[in-house]
Amino acid sequence: xxxxxxxxxxxxxxxxxxxxxxxxxxxxxxxxxxxxxxxxxxxxxxxxxxxxxxxxxxxxxxxxxxxxxxxxxxxxxxxxxxxxxxxxxxxxxxxxxxxxxxxxxxxxxxxxxxxxxxxxxxxxxxxxxxxxxxxxxxxxxxxxxxxxxxxxxxxxxxxxxxxxxxxxxxxxxxxxxxxxxxxxxxxxxxxxxxxxxxxxxxxxxxxxxxxxxxxxxxxxxxxxxxxxxxxxxxxxxxxxxxxxxxxxxxxxxxxxxxxxxxxxxxxxxxxxxxxxxxxxxxxxxxxxxxxxxxxxxxxxxxxxxxxxxxxxxxxxxxxxxxxx
Numbered sequence: 001x002x003x004x005x006x007x008x009x010x011x012x013x014x015x016x017x018x019x020x021x022x023x024x025x026x027x028x029x030x031x032x033x034x035x036x037x038x039x040x041x042x043x044x045x046x047x048x049x050x051x052x053x054x055x056x057x058x059x060x061x062x063x064x065x066x067x068x069x070x071x072x073x074x075x076x077x078x079x080x081x082x083x084x085x086x087x088x089x090x091x092x093x094x095x096x097x098x099x100x101x102x103x104x105x106x107x108x109x110x111x112x113x114x115x116x117x118x119x120x121x122x123x124x125x126x127x128x129x130x131x132x133x134x135x136x137x138x139x140x141x142x143x144x145x146x147x148x149x150x151x152x153x154x155x156x157x158x159x160x161x162x163x164x165x166x167x168x169x170x171x172x173x174x175x176x177x178x179x180x181x182x183x184x185x186x187x188x189x190x191x192x193x194x195x196x197x198x199x200x201x202x203x204x205x206x207x208x209x210x211x212x213x214x215x216x217x218x219x220x221x222x223x224x225x226x227x228x229x230x231x232x233x234x235x236x237x238x239x240x241x242x243x244x245x246x247x248x249x250x251x252x253x254x255x256x257x258x259x260x261x262x263x264x265x266x267x268x269x270x271x272x273x274x275x276x277x278x279x280x281x282x283x284x285x286x287x288x289x290x291x292x293x294x295x296x297x298x299x300x301x302x303x304x305x306x307x308x309x310x311x312x313x314x315x316x317x318x319x320x321x322x323x324x
Contacts (some may be wrong), residue, residue: 029089030074037095038074041067044099045106047113050121051094059088059121062110064103070095088121104305111297128293131162132169134228138221143180147173151290160228162293163273164300172269175262179239180220182259184212186246229288230278233270236263279303 046066050059063069073089100106111125118126135146135154147169148154163169178194212220223235243259277291280299283306291299 029092032093033074033095038067038071041070041097042099043067045101045103046097046099047106047109048095048097050088050092051096052091053093055094057117057119058091060110060113060117060119062103062106064106066097066099070097084121104301107301107305108298111301115294115297125297128162128164128296130166131164131293131296132166133159133161133290134163134169134173135159136224136228138217143177145173145177149293158225159290160274161277162291162296163269163277164296165269165272168265168269168272171265172273175265176224178258179243179262179266182246183239183242184220186242227266227270228274230270230274230276230281233267233275236266236270239263239266276300276303 043065045062045064047060047062048066048070049057050061051057061069098109100109114122114125115128130149132147132149133151133154135144135148135157137144137157144157146154146157151159174194178190181188181190181194223238226232227235240263277296277299280286280303281288283303284299
Protein backbone atom coordinates (compact mmCIF):
# COMPACT_ATOMS: atom_id res chain seq x y z
CA UNK A 1 0.00 0.00 0.00
CA UNK A 2 1.07 3.59 -0.50
CA UNK A 3 -0.03 7.18 -0.43
CA UNK A 4 0.90 9.34 -3.41
CA UNK A 5 -0.04 13.02 -3.65
CA UNK A 6 -1.48 14.60 -6.81
CA UNK A 7 0.81 16.96 -8.81
CA UNK A 8 -1.15 20.09 -7.77
CA UNK A 9 -0.80 19.06 -4.14
CA UNK A 10 2.92 18.60 -4.57
CA UNK A 11 3.33 22.08 -5.99
CA UNK A 12 1.48 23.68 -3.10
CA UNK A 13 3.34 21.73 -0.45
CA UNK A 14 6.89 21.60 -1.71
CA UNK A 15 9.45 23.26 0.62
CA UNK A 16 10.56 26.80 -0.10
CA UNK A 17 13.94 27.09 -1.87
CA UNK A 18 16.01 27.88 1.22
CA UNK A 19 18.01 26.08 3.89
CA UNK A 20 15.52 24.31 6.14
CA UNK A 21 15.77 23.42 9.78
CA UNK A 22 14.79 19.97 10.96
CA UNK A 23 11.54 21.41 12.34
CA UNK A 24 10.61 22.64 8.83
CA UNK A 25 11.30 19.18 7.39
CA UNK A 26 9.38 17.39 10.11
CA UNK A 27 6.32 19.60 9.68
CA UNK A 28 6.51 19.17 5.90
CA UNK A 29 6.64 15.40 6.27
CA UNK A 30 3.70 15.53 8.68
CA UNK A 31 1.71 17.70 6.27
CA UNK A 32 2.33 15.33 3.39
CA UNK A 33 1.33 12.28 5.43
CA UNK A 34 -1.45 12.88 7.93
CA UNK A 35 -2.37 10.78 10.93
CA UNK A 36 -5.05 8.94 8.99
CA UNK A 37 -2.41 7.66 6.57
CA UNK A 38 -0.29 6.21 9.38
CA UNK A 39 -3.33 4.59 11.02
CA UNK A 40 -3.81 2.55 7.84
CA UNK A 41 -0.31 1.05 8.03
CA UNK A 42 -0.38 -2.50 9.45
CA UNK A 43 1.33 -3.21 12.78
CA UNK A 44 3.12 -6.18 11.24
CA UNK A 45 6.69 -6.98 10.17
CA UNK A 46 7.76 -6.02 6.71
CA UNK A 47 9.79 -3.84 4.40
CA UNK A 48 9.03 -0.23 3.55
CA UNK A 49 10.04 2.10 0.71
CA UNK A 50 10.49 5.87 0.95
CA UNK A 51 10.08 7.46 -2.50
CA UNK A 52 10.47 10.86 -4.11
CA UNK A 53 7.85 12.75 -6.11
CA UNK A 54 8.65 10.70 -9.25
CA UNK A 55 8.26 7.49 -7.21
CA UNK A 56 11.94 6.65 -7.41
CA UNK A 57 13.00 4.66 -4.34
CA UNK A 58 15.22 6.70 -2.04
CA UNK A 59 15.45 4.33 0.92
CA UNK A 60 14.51 0.76 1.85
CA UNK A 61 14.06 -0.26 5.47
CA UNK A 62 12.67 -3.10 7.55
CA UNK A 63 10.77 -3.27 10.81
CA UNK A 64 9.08 -5.68 13.18
CA UNK A 65 6.21 -3.19 13.29
CA UNK A 66 5.71 -1.15 10.12
CA UNK A 67 3.25 1.33 11.63
CA UNK A 68 5.47 2.06 14.59
CA UNK A 69 8.58 2.53 12.47
CA UNK A 70 7.01 4.74 9.82
CA UNK A 71 5.14 6.83 12.37
CA UNK A 72 8.43 7.48 14.18
CA UNK A 73 9.58 9.57 11.21
CA UNK A 74 6.96 12.16 12.20
CA UNK A 75 8.53 12.68 15.59
CA UNK A 76 12.28 12.86 15.06
CA UNK A 77 13.85 14.95 17.79
CA UNK A 78 16.37 17.55 16.72
CA UNK A 79 19.28 15.78 18.39
CA UNK A 80 18.48 12.62 16.43
CA UNK A 81 18.34 14.31 13.05
CA UNK A 82 21.49 13.41 11.16
CA UNK A 83 22.13 15.30 7.94
CA UNK A 84 21.25 12.24 5.86
CA UNK A 85 17.80 12.00 7.44
CA UNK A 86 17.18 15.71 6.93
CA UNK A 87 17.93 15.38 3.22
CA UNK A 88 15.89 12.18 2.97
CA UNK A 89 12.74 13.51 4.62
CA UNK A 90 12.84 16.61 2.44
CA UNK A 91 12.41 14.40 -0.62
CA UNK A 92 9.85 11.80 0.55
CA UNK A 93 6.47 12.15 -1.19
CA UNK A 94 5.33 8.51 -1.26
CA UNK A 95 5.57 5.52 1.05
CA UNK A 96 5.04 1.87 0.11
CA UNK A 97 5.40 -1.26 2.18
CA UNK A 98 5.31 -5.04 1.90
CA UNK A 99 4.17 -7.20 4.82
CA UNK A 100 6.14 -10.39 5.59
CA UNK A 101 5.37 -13.43 7.71
CA UNK A 102 7.95 -12.58 10.38
CA UNK A 103 10.89 -10.23 11.12
CA UNK A 104 13.44 -12.66 9.71
CA UNK A 105 11.69 -12.74 6.34
CA UNK A 106 11.57 -8.95 6.42
CA UNK A 107 15.32 -8.75 6.89
CA UNK A 108 15.99 -11.30 4.15
CA UNK A 109 13.71 -9.40 1.77
CA UNK A 110 15.47 -6.15 2.66
CA UNK A 111 18.86 -7.77 1.96
CA UNK A 112 17.73 -8.85 -1.51
CA UNK A 113 16.20 -5.47 -2.34
CA UNK A 114 19.29 -3.60 -1.20
CA UNK A 115 21.47 -5.77 -3.45
CA UNK A 116 19.16 -5.28 -6.43
CA UNK A 117 18.05 -1.64 -6.05
CA UNK A 118 21.01 0.03 -4.27
CA UNK A 119 18.88 2.97 -3.05
CA UNK A 120 20.85 6.23 -2.75
CA UNK A 121 20.19 6.72 0.98
CA UNK A 122 21.13 3.14 1.95
CA UNK A 123 24.78 2.38 2.62
CA UNK A 124 24.85 -1.04 4.32
CA UNK A 125 24.53 -4.33 2.41
CA UNK A 126 24.12 -2.68 -0.99
CA UNK A 127 27.36 -3.80 -2.64
CA UNK A 128 28.31 -7.35 -1.65
CA UNK A 129 30.37 -7.56 -4.86
CA UNK A 130 32.98 -5.60 -2.89
CA UNK A 131 33.29 -8.22 -0.12
CA UNK A 132 36.76 -9.75 0.02
CA UNK A 133 37.89 -13.30 -0.58
CA UNK A 134 41.15 -14.20 1.14
CA UNK A 135 43.71 -16.26 -0.76
CA UNK A 136 46.45 -18.03 1.21
CA UNK A 137 49.40 -19.93 -0.22
CA UNK A 138 52.87 -20.97 0.92
CA UNK A 139 55.49 -21.11 -1.81
CA UNK A 140 58.56 -22.68 -0.25
CA UNK A 141 58.91 -20.48 2.84
CA UNK A 142 57.13 -17.46 1.37
CA UNK A 143 53.60 -16.70 2.51
CA UNK A 144 51.29 -15.03 -0.02
CA UNK A 145 48.15 -13.44 1.39
CA UNK A 146 45.71 -11.96 -1.14
CA UNK A 147 42.53 -9.93 -0.81
CA UNK A 148 40.39 -10.11 -3.93
CA UNK A 149 36.77 -9.44 -4.84
CA UNK A 150 36.81 -12.17 -7.51
CA UNK A 151 37.49 -15.83 -6.73
CA UNK A 152 39.12 -16.23 -10.13
CA UNK A 153 41.89 -13.86 -9.01
CA UNK A 154 43.14 -16.18 -6.25
CA UNK A 155 44.28 -19.10 -8.37
CA UNK A 156 46.78 -21.44 -6.67
CA UNK A 157 45.62 -20.16 -3.28
CA UNK A 158 43.38 -21.65 -0.62
CA UNK A 159 40.29 -19.42 -0.59
CA UNK A 160 38.38 -18.19 2.49
CA UNK A 161 35.40 -15.88 2.79
CA UNK A 162 33.77 -13.87 1.44
CA UNK A 163 34.03 -11.41 4.32
CA UNK A 164 32.30 -8.09 4.91
CA UNK A 165 34.17 -4.95 5.91
CA UNK A 166 36.82 -4.03 3.37
CA UNK A 167 38.83 -1.81 5.72
CA UNK A 168 38.82 -4.36 8.54
CA UNK A 169 39.98 -7.05 6.07
CA UNK A 170 42.85 -4.81 4.96
CA UNK A 171 43.83 -4.04 8.55
CA UNK A 172 43.77 -7.74 9.42
CA UNK A 173 45.88 -8.61 6.37
CA UNK A 174 48.52 -6.05 7.38
CA UNK A 175 48.43 -7.27 11.00
CA UNK A 176 48.88 -10.91 9.99
CA UNK A 177 51.86 -10.23 7.78
CA UNK A 178 53.56 -7.98 10.32
CA UNK A 179 53.05 -10.51 13.12
CA UNK A 180 54.39 -13.34 10.97
CA UNK A 181 57.46 -11.24 10.23
CA UNK A 182 58.09 -10.33 13.86
CA UNK A 183 57.42 -13.87 15.08
CA UNK A 184 59.59 -15.73 12.57
CA UNK A 185 62.26 -13.03 12.25
CA UNK A 186 62.26 -11.41 15.72
CA UNK A 187 63.89 -8.02 15.81
CA UNK A 188 64.44 -7.84 12.04
CA UNK A 189 63.58 -4.53 10.30
CA UNK A 190 60.16 -4.39 8.75
CA UNK A 191 60.08 -4.41 4.94
CA UNK A 192 57.84 -2.10 2.97
CA UNK A 193 54.87 -1.70 3.17
CA UNK A 194 54.74 -3.32 6.61
CA UNK A 195 56.86 -0.51 8.07
CA UNK A 196 53.77 1.71 7.96
CA UNK A 197 50.99 1.40 10.55
CA UNK A 198 48.51 0.38 7.86
CA UNK A 199 49.02 -0.87 4.31
CA UNK A 200 45.45 -0.15 3.22
CA UNK A 201 46.31 0.20 -0.45
CA UNK A 202 47.70 -3.33 -0.65
CA UNK A 203 45.53 -6.20 -1.85
CA UNK A 204 48.52 -8.51 -2.09
CA UNK A 205 51.09 -8.95 0.64
CA UNK A 206 53.93 -11.47 0.66
CA UNK A 207 56.12 -12.44 3.55
CA UNK A 208 59.54 -13.65 2.47
CA UNK A 209 61.74 -15.17 5.10
CA UNK A 210 64.55 -17.62 5.36
CA UNK A 211 63.73 -21.27 4.55
CA UNK A 212 61.51 -22.88 7.18
CA UNK A 213 61.63 -26.57 8.09
CA UNK A 214 58.59 -28.38 6.75
CA UNK A 215 57.24 -29.06 10.24
CA UNK A 216 57.38 -25.39 11.29
CA UNK A 217 55.77 -24.21 8.07
CA UNK A 218 53.04 -26.83 8.47
CA UNK A 219 52.44 -25.71 12.05
CA UNK A 220 51.88 -22.07 11.06
CA UNK A 221 49.85 -23.02 7.99
CA UNK A 222 47.56 -25.12 10.21
CA UNK A 223 47.03 -22.24 12.65
CA UNK A 224 46.36 -19.77 9.84
CA UNK A 225 43.86 -22.08 8.13
CA UNK A 226 41.97 -22.63 11.39
CA UNK A 227 41.90 -18.89 11.99
CA UNK A 228 40.54 -17.89 8.57
CA UNK A 229 38.05 -20.78 8.53
CA UNK A 230 36.73 -19.63 11.93
CA UNK A 231 37.41 -22.88 13.79
CA UNK A 232 39.57 -21.28 16.48
CA UNK A 233 41.77 -18.26 17.12
CA UNK A 234 44.76 -20.03 18.67
CA UNK A 235 46.92 -18.30 16.03
CA UNK A 236 46.50 -15.07 18.02
CA UNK A 237 47.58 -16.55 21.35
CA UNK A 238 50.52 -18.25 19.63
CA UNK A 239 51.65 -14.94 18.17
CA UNK A 240 51.28 -13.31 21.58
CA UNK A 241 53.31 -16.00 23.38
CA UNK A 242 56.16 -15.81 20.87
CA UNK A 243 56.29 -12.03 20.97
CA UNK A 244 56.35 -11.87 24.76
CA UNK A 245 59.55 -13.91 24.71
CA UNK A 246 61.20 -11.56 22.22
CA UNK A 247 59.82 -8.12 23.12
CA UNK A 248 63.24 -7.03 24.41
CA UNK A 249 64.46 -7.12 20.79
CA UNK A 250 62.20 -4.23 19.77
CA UNK A 251 64.14 -1.03 20.21
CA UNK A 252 61.27 1.35 19.36
CA UNK A 253 58.31 1.72 21.72
CA UNK A 254 55.88 2.34 18.85
CA UNK A 255 56.66 -1.14 17.48
CA UNK A 256 55.33 -2.64 20.70
CA UNK A 257 52.23 -0.49 20.36
CA UNK A 258 51.77 -1.77 16.81
CA UNK A 259 52.05 -5.31 18.11
CA UNK A 260 49.25 -4.75 20.61
CA UNK A 261 47.08 -3.06 18.01
CA UNK A 262 47.71 -5.82 15.48
CA UNK A 263 46.67 -8.50 17.97
CA UNK A 264 43.47 -6.57 18.75
CA UNK A 265 42.75 -6.21 15.03
CA UNK A 266 43.03 -9.97 14.55
CA UNK A 267 40.65 -10.57 17.47
CA UNK A 268 38.09 -8.16 16.04
CA UNK A 269 38.30 -9.56 12.52
CA UNK A 270 38.00 -13.15 13.76
CA UNK A 271 34.93 -12.32 15.85
CA UNK A 272 33.12 -10.40 13.09
CA UNK A 273 34.27 -12.43 10.08
CA UNK A 274 35.59 -16.01 10.17
CA UNK A 275 33.90 -16.99 13.44
CA UNK A 276 30.49 -15.72 12.29
CA UNK A 277 30.78 -17.54 8.97
CA UNK A 278 31.84 -20.75 10.76
CA UNK A 279 28.89 -20.49 13.18
CA UNK A 280 26.52 -20.00 10.25
CA UNK A 281 27.97 -23.06 8.51
CA UNK A 282 27.40 -25.15 11.64
CA UNK A 283 23.89 -23.83 12.23
CA UNK A 284 22.77 -24.25 8.61
CA UNK A 285 24.79 -27.43 7.95
CA UNK A 286 26.72 -25.91 5.06
CA UNK A 287 29.78 -27.57 3.60
CA UNK A 288 33.27 -26.20 3.27
CA UNK A 289 34.28 -23.86 0.50
CA UNK A 290 33.91 -20.13 -0.17
CA UNK A 291 30.60 -18.38 0.47
CA UNK A 292 29.18 -16.43 -2.47
CA UNK A 293 29.31 -12.68 -1.86
CA UNK A 294 25.57 -12.19 -2.36
CA UNK A 295 24.84 -14.83 0.31
CA UNK A 296 26.96 -13.36 3.11
CA UNK A 297 24.40 -10.87 4.43
CA UNK A 298 21.68 -13.53 4.40
CA UNK A 299 23.92 -15.87 6.38
CA UNK A 300 24.39 -13.20 9.03
CA UNK A 301 20.63 -12.68 9.16
CA UNK A 302 19.92 -16.40 9.63
CA UNK A 303 22.55 -16.63 12.35
CA UNK A 304 21.30 -13.56 14.24
CA UNK A 305 17.73 -14.83 14.30
CA UNK A 306 18.86 -18.33 15.25
CA UNK A 307 20.77 -16.93 18.21
CA UNK A 308 17.68 -14.94 19.24
CA UNK A 309 15.56 -18.07 19.08
CA UNK A 310 18.05 -19.95 21.25
CA UNK A 311 17.93 -17.21 23.87
CA UNK A 312 14.14 -16.82 23.90
CA UNK A 313 13.14 -20.37 23.00
CA UNK A 314 10.87 -18.95 20.28
CA UNK A 315 11.06 -21.18 17.19
CA UNK A 316 7.95 -19.75 15.51
CA UNK A 317 10.05 -17.78 13.01
CA UNK A 318 12.51 -20.55 12.15
CA UNK A 319 12.99 -21.10 8.42
CA UNK A 320 15.36 -23.17 6.32
CA UNK A 321 18.34 -21.76 4.43
CA UNK A 322 17.64 -21.34 0.73
CA UNK A 323 20.48 -19.56 -1.11
CA UNK A 324 19.23 -17.04 -3.66
